[in-house]
Amino acid sequence: MHLSSDETIFWRHGFCKLNGTIVFTWGLMLALTLGSKLVTRRLSTDLKRSRWQNLIEIVVTGIETQIADVGLDHPEKYIGFLGTLFLFVALASLCTVIPGYDPPTGSLSTTAALALCVFVAVPLYGVEEQGFGGYLRSYAQPTVIMLPFNIISELSRTLALAVRLFGNMMSGAMILAILLTITPFIFPIAMSALGLLTGMVQAYIFSILAAVYIAAATRGSGTKRAPAQSTAG
Amino acid sequence: MDDMTLIAIASIATAGLTIALGSIGPALGEGRAVATALSSLAQQPDSSSTITRTLFVGLAMIESIAIYCFVVSMILIFANPFWNHVIAQAAGK
Numbered sequence: 001m002h003l004s005s006d007e008t009i010f011w012r013h014g015f016c017k018l019n020g021t022i023v024f025t026w027g028l029m030l031a032l033t034l035g036s037k038l039v040t041r042r043l044s045t046d047l048k049r050s051r052w053q054n055l056i057e058i059v060v061t062g063i064e065t066q067i068a069d070v071g072l073d074h075p076e077k078y079i080g081f082l083g084t085l086f087l088f089v090a091l092a093s094l095c096t097v098i099p100g101y102d103p104p105t106g107s108l109s110t111t112a113a114l115a116l117c118v119f120v121a122v123p124l125y126g127v128e129e130q131g132f133g134g135y136l137r138s139y140a141q142p143t144v145i146m147l148p149f150n151i152i153s154e155l156s157r158t159l160a161l162a163v164r165l166f167g168n169m170m171s172g173a174m175i176l177a178i179l180l181t182i183t184p185f186i187f188p189i190a191m192s193a194l195g196l197l198t199g200m201v202q203a204y205i206f207s208i209l210a211a212v213y214i215a216a217a218t219r220g221s222g223t224k225r226a227p228a229q230s231t232a233g
Numbered sequence: 234m235d236d237m238t239l240i241a242i243a244s245i246a247t248a249g250l251t252i253a254l255g256s257i258g259p260a261l262g263e264g265r266a267v268a269t270a271l272s273s274l275a276q277q278p279d280s281s282s283t284i285t286r287t288l289f290v291g292l293a294m295i296e297s298i299a300i301y302c303f304v305v306s307m308i309l310i311f312a313n314p315f316w317n318h319v320i321a322q323a324a325g326k
Contacts, residue, residue: 047305069286167300174307205293208286 005102006109008114021107026069027090027102069143070211071219078214081121085114093169093199096192103199106169108162115162118152119211126217135217161209166204237319252254255302259271262295 005020012018039052044199063083066076090106141152153187172195179188269287274281 068288069282139300163304164293165302167297167304170307171300171303201289202293205289208290209293212290 005104007106008102020102022040022064024092024102024112028095032087040221054112059083064184067211070208071215072211078125078211079116082207082211082214084204087118089114089165089203089206090200093196093203096195096199102173105165107175108166108176111162111166111169111198114165114206115158117183118161118178118213121210122154122213122217125214129218138217156188157209157213161206165202165206168198172198196211236315237323240313240315244309244316248309251302251306251309255305256299259295259299263292266291266295302321 005024008020010018010020010023036056039050039056043049043053044050060079060083063086064075064079067078067082072078075215089105093102095101096103105114126138129135130138140147141150172191175196176188176191179191244260266288274284277284
């Protein structure tokens, strides 16, 4: 059974091998960077602009509004990280319409890497915003008794991020493969359309959760504006 | 019945039980969440964006429990460590 794109090997030389996950990730990276490079090469500020610039502007302002809605004050500071997460996961699931393509997010290594990025970025942003001592003190909020639970929630939500994305992507591909053997013609098309929707929702969820975690870390203990959200997935 | 048959029976039955029992709770929870969100959307259509975003995040949280069960049952069927261990032992003999 074909579980993930880890098992398709494109090239092997001794210990090193290029599996499908790496190749498709590189392809997505190339598409994203080249695409944005080509579009931003000729930006215009007047009313007449290219349609690709319109597309990128819609995407960027949309992500910025979403980040601002979560409660982060300067979205342009975080859009580099959160927007990249969203665009990568969204494009990875959107490209499943291409035949022969396996989403790299259907491999636990990719999703674990993305979740580790969030795991590292949250303390970095928190320390930057509140200072080292202030960030460490936020672990002992509201009382010192909560210290171990806060640490456990930090670890478990990273695991939850990774397994949630992996499970959703893998289950989509798996259900398609099973349905192809049972009802080969019409029904898999409906399921792959549903898979596209699930992929977009998961990309949204992944980046919104990362934004919520960053917002919880950067929000000072004294300046609590919104009620604290339970963040253990 | 040798070890392999026992492990196969236990894995398959447990995989089915895992996904069956594990989807009951999230299904009930998602139903409640969506029903409450719909009624609050009907009462306060102005704050629809906030309600929808919170609903999606909450649904993902609830759904991840079902996803964990799915991953565990997939591991039991397709990547069972005990099964692989028995196979490796049989090959080594």
